[in-house]
Amino acid sequence: MTKDELLKLSKKICKNTLMETLEIEFTELGEDYLIAKMPVNSRVHQPDGVLHGGASVALAESVGSMASFVFMDREKFFVRGIEISANHLKSIKEGYVFAKATFIHKGRTTQLMEIRITDEKSNLISIVKLTTIALPKEKK
Template sequence: MQLSKQDVLAKANAASKNTLMETLNIEMVDYGDDFLVARMPVDSRVYQPDGVLHGGATAALAESVGSFASHIFLDIENKFVRGLEITANHLKSVTEGYVYAKATFLHKGRTTQLLDIRVTDDNDNLVSICRLSTISLPKKK
């Protein structure tokens, strides 16, 4: 049975309870055949001491959306996904509003995956470019 778009997003957001994603208010907001989008509010919880978005919070957003993308687009009945490496190039500061992370696959292999994650602000300005590699391994029966 194929889940609806709303059901997939609701399921992903429900899985975030009592996790870092809930702490940072990261929410999955859109997905299609080859992408997943999450958003995170920019407020004092994710600031550096000088009042701008912390790069670590941006990386957490990117890793969260990339890992969820691997879960959604791979066989999670029989496999689990873990992040292997993340890189983040921060290009613009943000002080308020939301940041949005859109994850798309550059490589979707059976065992390893590589995702491109573009983080933008409310005005669609590019904030960060991230790359995440993940691995999918068999679940023990």
């Protein structure tokens, strides 16, 4: 899948979803990774004005699930996140955060990813581990 195909697909499937609400944009696709970015502004702040951990986790699950989706047979399977854990290491008030999902395990049924969330200066903001499952689509 090319970057242009990814962008076209993501715009189609993310319309009217949390990804659209949070303005998550998929920006780079490699052989075994996917990168997305999200703006940090008052829409994703916690009350004291820094990035909400829940918004970071939503970004991580979005990019990780999309990575699983992109790297499998989308005609036969759909993806669901089944476990996620996050460690928030640094706060950020504004700008963009970037989430890079890379595979630790790419199995036929389950996939395990590490998602590193960084700021524009490559400072590590959060590190997330996500497990997804590929479920077969019902035959029509």
